[in-house]
Every structure is written in C-alpha cells, then in structure tokens.
Amino acid sequence: MLGKLIVRRIGxxxxxxxxxxxxxxxxxxxxxxxxxxxxxxxxxMFWEGxxxxxxxxxxxxxxxxxxxxxxxxxxxxxxxxxxxLAGIEVMTKNRFSNLKSYNHQSLxxxxxxxxxxxxxxxxxxxENGLDLLDSEIIIIEGETIPSKMVKRSSRIGIQQGLExxxxxxxxxNTWVSK
DNA sequence: ACCATGATCCGCT
DNA sequence: GCGGATCATGGTT
Numbered sequence: 079m080l081g082k083l084i085v086r087r088i089g090x091x092x093x094x095x096x097x098x099x100x101x102x103x104x105x106x107x108x109x110x111x112x113x114x115x116x117x118x119x120x121x122x123m124f125w126e127g128x129x130x131x132x133x134x135x136x137x138x139x140x141x142x143x144x145x146x147x148x149x150x151x152x153x154x155x156x157x158x159x160x161x162x163l164a165g166i167e168v169m170t171k172n173r174f175s176n177l178k179s180y181n182h183q184s185l186x187x188x189x190x191x192x193x194x195x196x197x198x199x200x201x202x203x204x205e206n207g208l209d210l211l212d213s214e215i216i217i218i219e220g221e222t223i224p225s226k227m228v229k230r231s232s233r234i235g236i237q238q239g240l241e242x243x244x245x246x247x248x249x250x251n252t253w254v255s256k
Numbered sequence: 257a258c259c260a261t262g263a264t265c266c267g268c269t
Numbered sequence: 270g271c272g273g274a275t276c277a278t279g280g281t282t
C-alpha cells in the first residue's frame with residue numbers, strides 16, 4: 079500500500095494523499111480489534127477486502143484501515159500517515175477550522191498520524207464500510223516505492239504483539255509519525 | 257448495570 | 270516527557 083494514492087471526492091473538489099506509513103493487523107494478533115470475536119464495532123474488518131474500516135477511539139478520534147482479507151478472515155491495514163498532494167485547503171479547513179496562514183509545520187501536522195489523516199480527509203462513522211474501488215473514497219496506483227526505501231518497526235500505541243514488525247513506512251518521508 | 261481501557265493528539269513543562 | 274481530554278466498546282459482575 080505504500081506509495082498508493084488515497085483520493086476523496088467532495089463535490090467537485092479532490093483531496094489526494096500518498097500513503098507513507100501503515101500497520102498490519104490480523105485475527106490471530108492480540109493487538110488487533112479482530113483478535114477476540116466479530117462484534118458490531120469491528121464487523122467491517124471481517125468483510126471481503128477492499129473496503130474501509132473506520133473506528134472511533136479515545137473518545138474523540140477516528141482511525142481508518144483498508145480491509146485486506148477474505149470474507150471472515152479479519153485482516154486490515156491501518157493508514158497511519160499520508161503525504162498531502164492535493165486539496166490542501168480543504169484538509170486545512172477540516173483540521174484547523176480557524177487557521178489563518180499555512181506554514182511548514184501546519185502542513186506536516188495535517189496528516190502525520192492516523193487520526194490526523196482521518197480528520198483532514200473528513201473520515202468518520204459515515205465512511206465506515208465504503209467500497210474503496212467504487213465510492214467517494216478510492217485508492218489508486220501511485221508511486222512505486224523502492225524496497226530499500228521501505229523500513230519497518232514494531233507497531234505504535236499497542237501493548238501486546240510488539241515482537242511483530244508490522245509497521246511499514248517510507249524512509250525519510252516528512253509525514254511519517256514520530 | 258458497571259467500569260477500565262484504548263491501533264491518539266495536544267498543550268504544557 | 271507527561272497528563273488530560275472524552276466516550277464507545279466490550280468484558281466482567
């Protein structure tokens with residue numbers, strides 16, 4: 079998924095981001111929402127791959143995954159960061175409703191984390207379950223990232239499953255979260 | 257019913 | 270580096 083473009087259409091406007099940081103989750107994985115059982119909350123994660131699984135967390139944030147497995151398998155890839163390519167103005171409005179002037183830091187701060195990405199793309203409950211091949215949000219081919227530019231580490235913000243190096247990111251990209 | 261927790265972010269120190 | 274915000278979820282009682 080690294081290097082692919084996530085595109086959101088809002089009316090006539092397009093928001094585009096290049097995916098630069100992701101994490102993988104699956105059913106046999108104590109860090110995963112799919113670990114225990116299929117519930118109303120994680121149901122979309124068990125759908126056939128190609129749709130968007132959005133969840134609400136910490137009482138105020140949303141995060142988005144691309145579902146990647148067969149129906150029932152419970153596999154998904156969390157989008158942790160994207161590089162903004164188009165629709166900066168809309169993203170800025172979504173994220174900082176009263177920001178007057180852009181600067182370097184505000185551009186980075188737009189999408190350098192999973193909940194920041196969702197906020198700038200306007201992704202919340204309504205987008206849960208969307209078909210990424212044919213809806214207002216799609217994923218298309220983008221840049222091919224050379225394998226030597228792909229780095230991996232433990233996943234962020236979890237307690238179990240730290241031995242799995244399932245976080246993947248583009249080396250030296252500015253938008254990769256800290 | 258109850259309650260601890262969380263795939264986070266932000267502001268302050 | 271640390272704690273607070275803020276609440277849906279799900280495991281436990």
